[in-house]
Amino acid sequence: MALISPQPIKLSALKTACKNCKLHDLCLPLGLDTLDIDRLDEIIKRRKPLQKGEYLFRSGEVFTALYAVRSGSIKTYSENEQGDEQINGLYLPGELLGLDAIHDEVHPCSAIALETTSLCEIPFIALEDLSQHIPGLHHQLFRIMSKEIASDQTLLMLMAQKNAEERLAAFLVNLSSRLKQRNFSDIEFFLSLSRKDIGNYLGLTIETISRTFSHFQSKGLLETDRKYVKILDLHKLKSIAGLASDCSQDEQCPSKTAS
């Protein structure tokens, strides 16, 4: 996800250890003590950044490592026999990719950089081995996988029961809240996905996405200029998304802060 005033990538950052990483409490080291983080650090490889359009891995390749996004963003998509693509994940800094490949040791999807993206590579055998000795790491891995399962199920609900407006609103609200967690603006950002990709992700066509954006804009909910989005009424968007009363990720909500 390209962001408002993105920080240039410094070469020194490539050597940054987990313990100094700003994404520390979103990523794998969450809940580990300093010593254990050092041990985790030892198995993690920093890679040279991927350029936009470069593949991290392709569907069918043998699985050897998980990857954590450090900066930039990655989309994953799978292809069926007929050749149509389905985007099934958008990964932001601090998020872990490749979890769907563990069970048969082959990547079921391809991963491609949406912009210049730097990553940490975490060899899975070493990680499994290490997590045998660090209960906190072990638990955090389960948590991350569990979260992915739960969020896929939310997306499923979206697809099964929501109309175009509700889907796009939910997508934007979800993105907004994830950006906020990463200390980026939650109301102003650049989409790294094209309209076509958003449509694919949400099970809609590009025309429908475009029309729905226009509609939101005419209702004064947001402003767009190509990939730039400025949310003017986040609360209303949440309510369209069907998340009006769910403030679990939003400490602004009066009813929650009161309780």
Place this chain on the structure above:
Amino acid sequence: MALISPQPIKLSALKTACKNCKLHDLCLPLGLDTLDIDRLDEIIKRRKPLQKGEYLFRSGEVFTALYAVRSGSIKTYSENEQGDEQINGLYLPGELLGLDAIHDEVHPCSAIALETTSLCEIPFIALEDLSQHIPGLHHQLFRIMSKEIASDQTLLMLMAQKNAEERLAAFLVNLSSRLKQRNFSDIEFFLSLSRKDIGNYLGLTIETISRTFSHFQSKGLLETDRKYVKILDLHKLKSIAGLASDCSQDEQCPSKTAS
């Protein structure tokens, strides 16, 4: 899933250990040696069977354990703020439920028995602890979670890109192959889900499911009588589902057996 000539549940079966369980190689013990299976056995609790319509857990309840289906079947569904339900899982014997609750220790969905169902309860803290000491168990847990992620993504693709016929065909083919793995007939079975539930699961209405079944029947692909289904042309169904060339789960496929 009610099955052709289902085996009556014997009381003695409740005491059966993992090592004698027919589901052994589909479930958690897969890949463990006899000794380790015994250790797993010690933490697992056999529960008295649930009757049809009884809840295993409800959305919002605190998560304490995973559950493995021994016989019968369970559906899980979540509810959004508007109160509409979304079925997000159908669990057959040997399959593990509750994985989506690990990350925030609360069940995001409810689980209800579709028929008389017996289960193993696996306290999660004990399981985590045990898997620290048994690498194979640890790995198997990752595999199971990874598989759930991958299968949710397949379902997502279904929802995003497939029409009613393709979705129902994919559902039936998937069910058929899972039943086969469990040594049940893959062409003749009873659906434990109602038409309404199938529709909900696939993001369609009951009327569309009914019409699509009728359509399949008139094309000679299958016969139905209420919940009973007999598949007459599994190959054609697979091709409708978009899985014609994918024989990964079907050892009948000549091109695969040849290789």
Place this chain on the structure above:
DNA sequence: CGCTCACTTGAAGCAAATCAATTAGTGTGG
């Protein structure tokens, strides 16, 4: 028997897909 419930079938309506035309940005080469 009459009631309910699960399902089926038909007809009408609608949201989103498809088809189509236009605009605007991006890159290429003369």
Place this chain on the structure above:
DNA sequence: CCACACTAATTGATTTGCTTCAAGTGAGCG
């Protein structure tokens, strides 16, 4: 610098697959 091709996005017109509404069937049950 402009002409040209190419791609991404917007907007309008038309079509369509599924939903919604409606009516009816048949099994199961007190």
